[in-house]
Amino acid sequence: MFSHVIVKTPCTAMVHGITGHPELGAPDYEKALEQHRAYIETLRQCGVDVTVLPADEAYPDSCFVEDAAVLTKYCAVITNPGAPSRKGETAAIEPAVAEFYPPDKIFHIKAPGTLEGGDVMMCGDTFYVGLSGRTNPEGVKQLANILEPFGCKVVGVPLTEVLHLKTGVVYLENGVMLTAGEFCTKSAFEGYTKITVPKDEPYAANCIWVNGKVIVPEGYPKVLKAVQAAGYQTLTCDTSEYKKIDGGLSCLSLRF
Numbered sequence: 398m399f400s401h402v403i404v405k406t407p408c409t410a411m412v413h414g415i416t417g418h419p420e421l422g423a424p425d426y427e428k429a430l431e432q433h434r435a436y437i438e439t440l441r442q443c444g445v446d447v448t449v450l451p452a453d454e455a456y457p458d459s460c461f462v463e464d465a466a467v468l469t470k471y472c473a474v475i476t477n478p479g480a481p482s483r484k485g486e487t488a489a490i491e492p493a494v495a496e497f498y499p500p501d502k503i504f505h506i507k508a509p510g511t512l513e514g515g516d517v518m519m520c521g522d523t524f525y526v527g528l529s530g531r532t533n534p535e536g537v538k539q540l541a542n543i544l545e546p547f548g549c550k551v552v553g554v555p556l557t558e559v560l561h562l563k564t565g566v567v568y569l570e571n572g573v574m575l576t577a578g579e580f581c582t583k584s585a586f587e588g589y590t591k592i593t594v595p596k597d598e599p600y601a602a603n604c605i606w607v608n609g610k611v612i613v614p615e616g617y618p619k620v621l622k623a624v625q626a627a628g629y630q631t632l633t634c635d636t637s638e639y640k641k642i643d644g645g646l647s648c649l650s651l652r653f
């Protein structure tokens with residue numbers, strides 16, 4: 398169960414956020430703000446306490462707080478984002494994290510290691526980590542060195558089709574994974590029950606489980622139905638403006 402969530406208000410510069418999908422156009426800032434407010438409300442409906450950090454114009458992608466830290470029940474890890482324009486985002490996240498974790502339980506990924514939280518999928522005490530364009534083997538090694546003393550297992554998962562691991566696969570607890578594309582057949586995920594994301598709704602793989610409920614992006618009826626059919630109570634949130642800069646439901650919060 399999660400009791401806390403950290404989010405960060407999007408800045409106006411978010412319209413210049415990194416994107417691999419320029420064909421979708423730039424985000425509408427006012428609409429993005431409105432969607433962010435609704436996202437916070439939806440999280441509150443799941444019974445968590447939400448810390449809202451102020452917008453930071455220096456970092457267009459800084460609303461995607463998930464990438465700046467990995468928060469576990471044992472400790473917190475401040476990351477070293479692989480995207481050069483995102484490296485400084487961690488400075489604002491660390492004090493927020495320090496409100497919840499004692500100094501001796503806050504660790505850091507250091508250069509030459511890079512790691513973004515969007516690549517880290519927590520499944521109980523096993524952490525699957527995407528080897529992506531943003532997270533390198535040294536980053537995974539450092540995360541393993543931090544988490545293994547707590548009895549956790551860290552498993553690197555090579556990926557080629559998506560930005561981050563959780564862009565294409567998320568854990569819905571209870572041994573259930575929502576998988577799209579290359580993640581439907583990865584040997585690392587053998588043994589989990591899979592809900593397969595249909596080929597025409599790949600963006601909806603990025604759902605989030607929060608205290609028994611699953612938040613699904615709005616506008617993906619097949620995934621919504623499949624998650625409901627698996628027995629989950631669902632809520633939806635419109636993330637259309639974040640999709641334009643490759644972000645989604647999980648990227649917008651740190652849940653712990």
Ligand code: CIR
Nearest residue numbers: 415461515561642643644648
């Ligand atoms: C980026 O490319 O870094 C941002 N525009 C999107 C980050 C999305 N974060 C995530 O999937 N965890």
